[in-house]
Amino acid sequence: MTEQTQEPFARPDGRAVDQLRPIDFQIGIAPHALGSVLVSFGNTRVICAASIDNRVPGWMRAQKVEGGWMTAEYSMLPYSTHDRKQRDISRGKADGRTIEIQRLIGRSMRAVFDLKKLTGKTIWLDCDVLQADGGTRTASITGAYVAAQIAIQKLIAKEELEENPFTDSVAAVSVGVYKDTPVLDLNYPEDKDASVDANLVMTGSGKYVEAQSSGEEATFTREELDTLLELGAKGIAEISQLQKAAICEGLK
Numbered sequence: 180m181t182e183q184t185q186e187p188f189a190r191p192d193g194r195a196v197d198q199l200r201p202i203d204f205q206i207g208i209a210p211h212a213l214g215s216v217l218v219s220f221g222n223t224r225v226i227c228a229a230s231i232d233n234r235v236p237g238w239m240r241a242q243k244v245e246g247g248w249m250t251a252e253y254s255m256l257p258y259s260t261h262d263r264k265q266r267d268i269s270r271g272k273a274d275g276r277t278i279e280i281q282r283l284i285g286r287s288m289r290a291v292f293d294l295k296k297l298t299g300k301t302i303w304l305d306c307d308v309l310q311a312d313g314g315t316r317t318a319s320i321t322g323a324y325v326a327a328q329i330a331i332q333k334l335i336a337k338e339e340l341e342e343n344p345f346t347d348s349v350a351a352v353s354v355g356v357y358k359d360t361p362v363l364d365l366n367y368p369e370d371k372d373a374s375v376d377a378n379l380v381m382t383g384s385g386k387y388v389e390a391q392s393s394g395e396e397a398t399f400t401r402e403e404l405d406t407l408l409e410l411g412a413k414g415i416a417e418i419s420q421l422q423k424a425a426i427c428e429g430l431k
Contacts, residue, residue: 188360191368192221199352199364199414204325204425212305214330216425218322221366222312227322229330232301247297249327251284251304253277253319259308280316281306283389287320287349287380288327290388296344302327313367317351317378324349325422329429348383348422352414354407361403363410375399379411383419 194200200221209215212228219225235248254277257263267273273281284306304327306319328348334340353365356375365373377392392404 188358190357190362192366196360196362197410197413199417200366202418202421204322204421204428206325206329206425206429212326212330213333214326214328214429216322216325216329216429217309218318218325220314220318220321220364222310223314223318223366224308224310225315225318225322226305226307226309227319227326228305229323229326230303230305231330231334232303233299235299235301245298246293246295247300247302248294249285249288249292249297249302249304251281251288251306251319251323253281253284253306253308253316255308255311255315259311280319283316283380283391284320284323287351287388288323290380291324291345291347291349291382293344293346296342297340302330311367313365313370314353317353317380320349320351320380321418321422325425325429328422328426332426332430347386348419349380349388350383350415350418350422351378351380352411352418353378354411354414356397356399356403356407361406361410363414375403375407377407377411379408379415381412381415383415383422385412385416 203219205217207215208217208226209228212230214229217226255264257266304323306323308315331343354363354377355365355373357369357373374397375394379390380388
């Protein structure tokens, strides 16, 4: 009787367990937006654009709320997935996933932003997925910050804003348990087969904005959760440095 040997663990794209996908920021992809970027996490590609509206929502005016507002819209373009995705407008309303993600983007951005310093203005953040290969919500948050920070810096340069309302940077990354192994920045094959899936949103100073984690017909231990949080913190720290470089490039 021959002894069976266990195959060594390997990720589909050959990365180390704590290795991010190649990340790239192409600045100025949407010239009519005040700030824009095409952010790529491997084969996931999202256009994030920041536009400024010189008014605030009606509910703020009605309630006499001081300051400004920041909100986000998210969509996956029909050709972003292998099978064509129907546009929300064709269905007559956004699906639950779309609403959840755009609310997450908005919350994440407002967590590091002093709205009282944006008097009478609304920042619209549009995140449109060109190609989906896992982590579209985390890429959207990461790119939205870059686009918004560039827009804010331009407003300051034009003397339309006195000071920067951002209190910190913000970025996001996915982590999960794939084939019983905690890994960083899941692509689609890993995300599809992961027993645990989590999305972490953190500031550049290392504070948590949001941590979404769940078992996919499975449970996970405190030790596994701690490992996922450590992987996520490592990834966010690396992403934050890439964001900083991208913003500097966008302001040249």
